[in-house]
Protein backbone atom coordinates (compact mmCIF):
# COMPACT_ATOMS: atom_id res chain seq x y z
CA UNK A 1 0.00 0.00 0.00
CA UNK A 2 1.17 3.52 -0.70
CA UNK A 3 -0.01 7.11 -0.65
CA UNK A 4 -1.04 8.72 -3.89
CA UNK A 5 0.23 12.13 -4.92
CA UNK A 6 -2.52 14.74 -4.78
CA UNK A 7 -1.45 16.19 -8.13
CA UNK A 8 -1.93 12.78 -9.75
CA UNK A 9 -5.59 13.78 -9.78
CA UNK A 10 -5.16 17.36 -10.87
CA UNK A 11 -8.12 18.44 -12.96
CA UNK A 12 -5.75 19.67 -15.66
CA UNK A 13 -5.11 16.04 -16.56
CA UNK A 14 -8.74 15.54 -17.38
CA UNK A 15 -10.01 18.77 -18.81
CA UNK A 16 -10.48 17.15 -22.22
CA UNK A 17 -13.45 15.31 -20.81
CA UNK A 18 -16.84 16.93 -20.88
CA UNK A 19 -19.81 16.41 -18.65
CA UNK A 20 -22.31 13.97 -20.26
CA UNK A 21 -24.85 16.78 -20.11
CA UNK A 22 -22.79 18.87 -22.50
CA UNK A 23 -22.17 15.96 -24.84
CA UNK A 24 -22.59 16.70 -28.52
CA UNK A 25 -25.12 13.86 -28.55
CA UNK A 26 -27.21 15.91 -26.15
CA UNK A 27 -30.64 17.02 -27.21
CA UNK A 28 -33.31 19.51 -26.24
CA UNK A 29 -32.64 20.02 -22.56
CA UNK A 30 -29.03 18.89 -23.01
CA UNK A 31 -29.31 15.24 -21.93
CA UNK A 32 -27.91 12.32 -23.94
CA UNK A 33 -30.75 10.10 -25.14
CA UNK A 34 -31.31 6.36 -25.16
CA UNK A 35 -34.05 5.27 -27.57
CA UNK A 36 -35.74 2.01 -26.48
CA UNK A 37 -37.52 -0.08 -29.12
CA UNK A 38 -38.91 -3.60 -29.41
CA UNK A 39 -42.06 -5.62 -30.00
CA UNK A 40 -45.17 -5.20 -27.86
CA UNK A 41 -44.79 -6.90 -24.44
CA UNK A 42 -41.06 -7.48 -24.96
CA UNK A 43 -40.34 -5.79 -21.61
CA UNK A 44 -39.35 -2.19 -22.43
CA UNK A 45 -41.45 -0.46 -19.78
CA UNK A 46 -40.55 -3.07 -17.16
CA UNK A 47 -36.85 -2.47 -17.76
CA UNK A 48 -37.24 1.30 -17.36
CA UNK A 49 -39.32 0.96 -14.23
CA UNK A 50 -37.12 -1.64 -12.55
CA UNK A 51 -33.85 0.16 -13.27
CA UNK A 52 -34.84 3.80 -12.83
CA UNK A 53 -37.98 3.79 -10.69
CA UNK A 54 -37.16 0.98 -8.24
CA UNK A 55 -40.24 -1.03 -9.21
CA UNK A 56 -40.05 -4.58 -7.96
CA UNK A 57 -39.82 -7.08 -10.86
CA UNK A 58 -42.97 -8.88 -9.70
CA UNK A 59 -45.01 -5.68 -10.00
CA UNK A 60 -44.21 -5.35 -13.69
CA UNK A 61 -46.83 -7.99 -14.53
CA UNK A 62 -49.35 -5.21 -13.87
CA UNK A 63 -47.71 -2.79 -16.35
CA UNK A 64 -50.28 -1.72 -18.91
CA UNK A 65 -49.27 -1.76 -22.56
CA UNK A 66 -47.72 1.64 -23.35
CA UNK A 67 -50.11 3.61 -25.59
CA UNK A 68 -47.79 6.44 -26.71
CA UNK A 69 -44.16 7.48 -27.01
CA UNK A 70 -42.71 7.87 -23.50
CA UNK A 71 -40.07 10.56 -23.22
CA UNK A 72 -38.66 10.54 -19.68
CA UNK A 73 -35.68 12.31 -18.15
CA UNK A 74 -33.94 10.35 -15.41
CA UNK A 75 -34.11 12.33 -12.18
CA UNK A 76 -32.79 11.92 -8.64
CA UNK A 77 -29.72 10.26 -10.07
CA UNK A 78 -26.20 11.08 -11.20
CA UNK A 79 -27.15 9.81 -14.63
CA UNK A 80 -28.16 12.83 -16.58
CA UNK A 81 -29.94 11.35 -19.58
CA UNK A 82 -33.37 10.71 -20.97
CA UNK A 83 -35.03 7.63 -22.36
CA UNK A 84 -37.48 7.62 -25.26
CA UNK A 85 -39.57 4.45 -25.42
CA UNK A 86 -41.42 3.64 -28.61
CA UNK A 87 -44.26 1.16 -27.94
CA UNK A 88 -44.22 -1.95 -30.12
CA UNK A 89 -47.27 -0.91 -32.17
CA UNK A 90 -45.77 2.44 -33.27
CA UNK A 91 -43.31 3.00 -36.11
CA UNK A 92 -40.49 5.19 -34.79
CA UNK A 93 -39.66 6.22 -38.36
CA UNK A 94 -43.11 7.61 -39.07
CA UNK A 95 -42.60 11.26 -40.05
CA UNK A 96 -45.09 12.24 -37.31
CA UNK A 97 -42.36 11.40 -34.74
CA UNK A 98 -39.68 13.43 -36.51
CA UNK A 99 -37.22 10.51 -36.78
CA UNK A 100 -34.46 12.70 -38.16
CA UNK A 101 -34.35 14.75 -35.00
CA UNK A 102 -34.84 11.78 -32.67
CA UNK A 103 -32.07 9.65 -34.17
CA UNK A 104 -29.62 12.40 -35.01
CA UNK A 105 -29.52 13.26 -31.30
CA UNK A 106 -29.72 9.65 -30.04
CA UNK A 107 -26.70 8.33 -28.11
CA UNK A 108 -27.75 4.67 -28.01
CA UNK A 109 -30.50 2.66 -29.68
CA UNK A 110 -31.54 -0.11 -27.35
CA UNK A 111 -33.54 -2.92 -28.91
CA UNK A 112 -35.36 -5.30 -26.56
CA UNK A 113 -35.97 -8.81 -27.94
CA UNK A 114 -38.20 -11.17 -25.95
CA UNK A 115 -36.16 -14.39 -25.97
CA UNK A 116 -39.24 -16.36 -24.96
CA UNK A 117 -41.39 -15.12 -27.88
CA UNK A 118 -41.41 -15.61 -31.62
CA UNK A 119 -38.21 -14.18 -33.06
CA UNK A 120 -38.58 -13.72 -36.86
CA UNK A 121 -40.90 -10.67 -36.85
CA UNK A 122 -38.95 -9.01 -34.01
CA UNK A 123 -35.63 -9.57 -35.80
CA UNK A 124 -36.92 -8.29 -39.12
CA UNK A 125 -38.11 -5.07 -37.47
CA UNK A 126 -34.90 -4.72 -35.49
CA UNK A 127 -32.60 -4.99 -38.53
CA UNK A 128 -34.77 -2.55 -40.48
CA UNK A 129 -34.75 -0.06 -37.58
CA UNK A 130 -30.98 -0.31 -37.16
CA UNK A 131 -30.37 0.31 -40.85
CA UNK A 132 -32.66 3.34 -40.90
CA UNK A 133 -31.22 4.76 -37.68
CA UNK A 134 -27.65 4.21 -38.93
CA UNK A 135 -28.46 6.05 -42.13
CA UNK A 136 -29.55 9.04 -40.04
CA UNK A 137 -26.70 8.94 -37.50
CA UNK A 138 -23.60 6.77 -37.87
CA UNK A 139 -22.47 7.45 -34.29
CA UNK A 140 -25.37 5.68 -32.61
CA UNK A 141 -24.35 2.84 -30.28
CA UNK A 142 -26.48 -0.20 -31.10
CA UNK A 143 -27.39 -2.36 -28.12
CA UNK A 144 -29.56 -5.48 -28.10
CA UNK A 145 -31.07 -6.86 -24.92
CA UNK A 146 -31.87 -10.54 -25.44
CA UNK A 147 -34.45 -10.25 -22.69
CA UNK A 148 -36.44 -12.55 -20.36
CA UNK A 149 -33.67 -15.16 -20.39
CA UNK A 150 -34.66 -16.14 -16.83
CA UNK A 151 -37.01 -18.78 -18.20
CA UNK A 152 -34.39 -20.38 -20.48
CA UNK A 153 -31.72 -23.04 -19.97
CA UNK A 154 -28.11 -22.05 -20.67
CA UNK A 155 -28.22 -24.11 -23.87
CA UNK A 156 -31.38 -22.38 -25.15
CA UNK A 157 -29.95 -18.97 -24.26
CA UNK A 158 -26.87 -19.58 -26.35
CA UNK A 159 -28.89 -21.02 -29.24
CA UNK A 160 -31.23 -17.98 -29.16
CA UNK A 161 -28.28 -15.60 -29.06
CA UNK A 162 -26.62 -17.33 -32.05
CA UNK A 163 -29.87 -17.21 -34.02
CA UNK A 164 -30.34 -13.51 -33.35
CA UNK A 165 -26.71 -12.66 -34.09
CA UNK A 166 -26.68 -14.62 -37.36
CA UNK A 167 -29.96 -13.20 -38.64
CA UNK A 168 -28.97 -9.60 -37.88
CA UNK A 169 -25.53 -10.05 -39.47
CA UNK A 170 -27.15 -11.51 -42.61
CA UNK A 171 -29.65 -8.64 -42.84
CA UNK A 172 -26.93 -6.04 -42.40
CA UNK A 173 -24.70 -7.80 -44.94
CA UNK A 174 -27.58 -7.64 -47.47
CA UNK A 175 -27.36 -3.87 -47.14
CA UNK A 176 -23.53 -3.93 -47.09
CA UNK A 177 -23.70 -2.56 -43.57
CA UNK A 178 -22.01 -5.46 -41.80
CA UNK A 179 -19.54 -2.94 -40.30
CA UNK A 180 -22.23 -1.73 -37.87
CA UNK A 181 -21.06 -2.70 -34.40
CA UNK A 182 -23.78 -4.19 -32.21
CA UNK A 183 -23.42 -5.21 -28.57
CA UNK A 184 -25.61 -8.03 -27.25
CA UNK A 185 -26.57 -8.51 -23.61
CA UNK A 186 -28.51 -11.37 -22.00
CA UNK A 187 -30.93 -9.74 -19.59
CA UNK A 188 -33.70 -10.37 -17.11
CA UNK A 189 -35.39 -8.06 -14.64
CA UNK A 190 -35.38 -10.92 -12.12
CA UNK A 191 -31.63 -10.74 -11.48
CA UNK A 192 -28.75 -8.27 -11.66
CA UNK A 193 -28.18 -8.79 -15.38
CA UNK A 194 -30.46 -5.89 -16.33
CA UNK A 195 -28.49 -3.45 -14.14
CA UNK A 196 -25.17 -4.72 -15.47
CA UNK A 197 -26.31 -4.45 -19.08
CA UNK A 198 -27.68 -0.93 -18.56
CA UNK A 199 -24.42 0.04 -16.86
CA UNK A 200 -22.50 -1.00 -19.95
CA UNK A 201 -24.85 0.94 -22.23
CA UNK A 202 -24.53 4.08 -20.15
CA UNK A 203 -20.75 3.83 -19.81
CA UNK A 204 -20.47 4.18 -23.57
CA UNK A 205 -22.14 7.58 -23.29
CA UNK A 206 -19.88 8.82 -20.49
CA UNK A 207 -16.99 10.70 -22.08
CA UNK A 208 -15.07 10.73 -18.82
CA UNK A 209 -14.88 6.92 -18.70
CA UNK A 210 -11.13 6.61 -19.46
CA UNK A 211 -10.32 9.13 -16.73
CA UNK A 212 -12.57 7.35 -14.23
CA UNK A 213 -11.01 3.96 -15.02
CA UNK A 214 -7.57 5.45 -14.49
CA UNK A 215 -8.63 6.97 -11.16
CA UNK A 216 -10.04 3.63 -9.98
CA UNK A 217 -6.88 1.78 -11.08
CA UNK A 218 -4.69 4.23 -9.18
CA UNK A 219 -6.84 3.96 -6.07
CA UNK A 220 -6.74 0.16 -6.25
CA UNK A 221 -2.98 0.08 -6.59
CA UNK A 222 -2.45 2.53 -3.74
CA UNK A 223 -4.80 0.69 -1.35
CA UNK A 224 -4.40 -2.96 -2.49
CA UNK A 225 -8.05 -3.05 -3.57
CA UNK A 226 -8.92 -6.03 -5.75
CA UNK A 227 -11.97 -4.67 -7.57
CA UNK A 228 -13.75 -1.31 -7.40
CA UNK A 229 -16.83 0.28 -8.90
CA UNK A 230 -18.16 3.81 -9.08
CA UNK A 231 -21.89 3.43 -8.58
CA UNK A 232 -24.86 5.68 -9.15
CA UNK A 233 -26.50 4.59 -5.91
CA UNK A 234 -30.13 5.28 -6.75
CA UNK A 235 -30.14 3.17 -9.94
CA UNK A 236 -27.41 0.61 -9.05
CA UNK A 237 -25.79 1.43 -12.38
CA UNK A 238 -22.00 1.52 -12.27
CA UNK A 239 -20.64 4.46 -14.14
CA UNK A 240 -17.14 2.94 -14.21
CA UNK A 241 -15.08 0.06 -12.91
CA UNK A 242 -11.33 -0.49 -12.87
CA UNK A 243 -9.52 -2.23 -15.71
CA UNK A 244 -9.41 -5.65 -13.98
CA UNK A 245 -11.65 -8.24 -15.65
CA UNK A 246 -15.34 -7.84 -14.68
CA UNK A 247 -16.68 -10.28 -12.16
CA UNK A 248 -20.45 -10.79 -11.97
CA UNK A 249 -20.46 -12.18 -8.44
CA UNK A 250 -18.60 -9.12 -7.07
CA UNK A 251 -21.00 -6.85 -8.92
CA UNK A 252 -23.95 -8.69 -7.36
CA UNK A 253 -22.41 -8.31 -3.91
CA UNK A 254 -22.06 -4.57 -4.50
CA UNK A 255 -25.72 -4.32 -5.57
CA UNK A 256 -26.79 -6.17 -2.42
CA UNK A 257 -24.74 -3.78 -0.34
CA UNK A 258 -26.44 -0.78 -1.96
CA UNK A 259 -29.86 -2.34 -1.31
CA UNK A 260 -29.07 -2.91 2.37
CA UNK A 261 -27.62 0.57 2.85
CA UNK A 262 -30.42 2.44 1.10
CA UNK A 263 -33.12 0.33 2.80
CA UNK A 264 -31.66 0.96 6.24
CA UNK A 265 -31.22 4.64 5.45
CA UNK A 266 -34.77 4.87 4.18
CA UNK A 267 -36.15 3.32 7.36
CA UNK A 268 -33.93 4.77 10.09
CA UNK A 269 -32.12 7.74 8.53
CA UNK A 270 -33.25 11.35 8.20
CA UNK A 271 -31.55 11.70 4.89
CA UNK A 272 -32.35 9.91 1.67
CA UNK A 273 -29.49 9.97 -0.78
CA UNK A 274 -31.82 10.09 -3.77
CA UNK A 275 -33.44 13.38 -2.77
CA UNK A 276 -32.17 16.92 -2.68
CA UNK A 277 -32.63 17.13 1.08
CA UNK A 278 -29.54 18.40 2.89
CA UNK A 279 -27.55 15.78 4.81
CA UNK A 280 -28.86 15.25 8.33
CA UNK A 281 -28.22 12.86 11.19
CA UNK A 282 -29.05 9.49 9.64
CA UNK A 283 -26.89 9.46 6.53
CA UNK A 284 -24.62 12.03 5.03
CA UNK A 285 -21.94 12.46 2.46
CA UNK A 286 -19.27 11.14 4.82
CA UNK A 287 -21.23 7.93 5.36
CA UNK A 288 -19.64 4.61 4.68
CA UNK A 289 -20.49 0.97 5.21
CA UNK A 290 -18.26 -2.04 5.64
CA UNK A 291 -19.11 -5.74 5.36
CA UNK A 292 -16.56 -8.33 6.44
CA UNK A 293 -17.18 -11.37 4.29
CA UNK A 294 -16.83 -14.99 5.40
CA UNK A 295 -13.85 -15.33 3.09
CA UNK A 296 -10.79 -13.18 3.82
CA UNK A 297 -12.32 -10.13 2.15
CA UNK A 298 -13.92 -6.81 3.04
CA UNK A 299 -16.57 -4.98 1.05
CA UNK A 300 -16.62 -1.24 1.64
CA UNK A 301 -18.80 1.57 0.33
CA UNK A 302 -17.85 5.25 0.57
CA UNK A 303 -19.93 8.16 -0.66
CA UNK A 304 -18.16 10.26 -3.31
CA UNK A 305 -20.91 12.83 -3.79
CA UNK A 306 -24.67 13.04 -3.37
CA UNK A 307 -25.29 10.35 -6.00
CA UNK A 308 -22.02 8.48 -6.51
CA UNK A 309 -20.41 5.92 -4.22
CA UNK A 310 -17.18 3.97 -4.48
CA UNK A 311 -17.58 0.29 -3.64
CA UNK A 312 -14.52 -1.89 -3.40
CA UNK A 313 -13.42 -5.38 -2.42
CA UNK A 314 -10.11 -6.02 -0.73
CA UNK A 315 -8.34 -8.43 1.63
CA UNK A 316 -8.92 -7.93 5.35
CA UNK A 317 -5.28 -7.19 6.27
CA UNK A 318 -4.69 -4.10 4.08
CA UNK A 319 -8.12 -2.78 5.11
CA UNK A 320 -6.75 -2.30 8.63
CA UNK A 321 -4.63 0.61 7.34
CA UNK A 322 -7.61 2.94 7.56
CA UNK A 323 -5.65 6.20 7.63
CA UNK A 324 -4.00 5.47 4.32
CA UNK A 325 -7.24 4.33 2.72
CA UNK A 326 -9.02 7.48 3.91
CA UNK A 327 -6.19 9.64 2.60
CA UNK A 328 -6.20 7.94 -0.80
CA UNK A 329 -9.98 8.02 -0.96
CA UNK A 330 -9.97 11.78 -0.39
CA UNK A 331 -7.58 12.21 -3.31
CA UNK A 332 -9.71 9.87 -5.42
CA UNK A 333 -12.79 11.88 -4.52
CA UNK A 334 -11.06 15.12 -5.52
CA UNK A 335 -10.13 13.51 -8.81
CA UNK A 336 -13.71 12.48 -9.56
CA UNK A 337 -14.88 15.94 -8.54
CA UNK A 338 -12.39 17.49 -10.90
CA UNK A 339 -13.44 15.16 -13.71
CA UNK A 340 -17.10 16.03 -13.35
CA UNK A 341 -16.64 19.51 -11.95
CA UNK A 342 -18.93 18.73 -9.07
CA UNK A 343 -16.78 20.48 -6.49
CA UNK A 344 -19.59 22.91 -5.67
CA UNK A 345 -21.64 20.10 -4.11
CA UNK A 346 -18.83 19.17 -1.75
CA UNK A 347 -18.32 22.76 -0.66
CA UNK A 348 -21.96 23.47 0.14
CA UNK A 349 -22.27 20.57 2.55
CA UNK A 350 -19.61 21.92 4.97
Ligand SMILES: Nc1nc2c(ncn2[C@@H]2O[C@H](COP(=O)(O)OP(=O)(O)OP(=O)(O)O)[C@@H](O)[C@H]2O)c(=O)[nH]1
Nearest residue numbers: 041042043044045046060061065066088148188189
Ligand atom coordinates in the same frame (compact mmCIF):
# COMPACT_ATOMS: atom_id res chain seq x y z
N1 LIG B 1 -40.01 -13.57 -17.31
C1 LIG B 1 -39.80 -12.29 -17.52
N2 LIG B 1 -40.85 -11.47 -17.79
C2 LIG B 1 -40.59 -10.16 -18.00
C3 LIG B 1 -39.27 -9.63 -17.96
N3 LIG B 1 -39.33 -8.30 -18.24
C4 LIG B 1 -40.64 -8.02 -18.43
N4 LIG B 1 -41.40 -9.12 -18.28
C5 LIG B 1 -42.87 -9.22 -18.40
O1 LIG B 1 -43.24 -8.92 -19.72
C6 LIG B 1 -44.54 -8.33 -19.75
C7 LIG B 1 -44.56 -7.14 -20.68
O2 LIG B 1 -43.72 -6.15 -20.16
P1 LIG B 1 -43.83 -4.61 -20.58
O3 LIG B 1 -42.71 -3.93 -19.88
O4 LIG B 1 -45.20 -4.08 -20.37
O5 LIG B 1 -43.55 -4.69 -22.14
P2 LIG B 1 -43.43 -3.50 -23.19
O6 LIG B 1 -42.34 -3.86 -24.13
O7 LIG B 1 -43.29 -2.18 -22.48
O8 LIG B 1 -44.82 -3.58 -23.94
P3 LIG B 1 -45.63 -2.45 -24.78
O9 LIG B 1 -45.85 -1.30 -23.84
O10 LIG B 1 -46.90 -3.13 -25.15
O11 LIG B 1 -44.80 -2.08 -25.98
C8 LIG B 1 -44.90 -8.02 -18.29
O12 LIG B 1 -45.80 -8.97 -17.84
C9 LIG B 1 -43.58 -8.18 -17.55
O13 LIG B 1 -43.74 -8.64 -16.21
C10 LIG B 1 -38.18 -10.53 -17.66
O14 LIG B 1 -37.01 -10.19 -17.61
N5 LIG B 1 -38.51 -11.84 -17.48
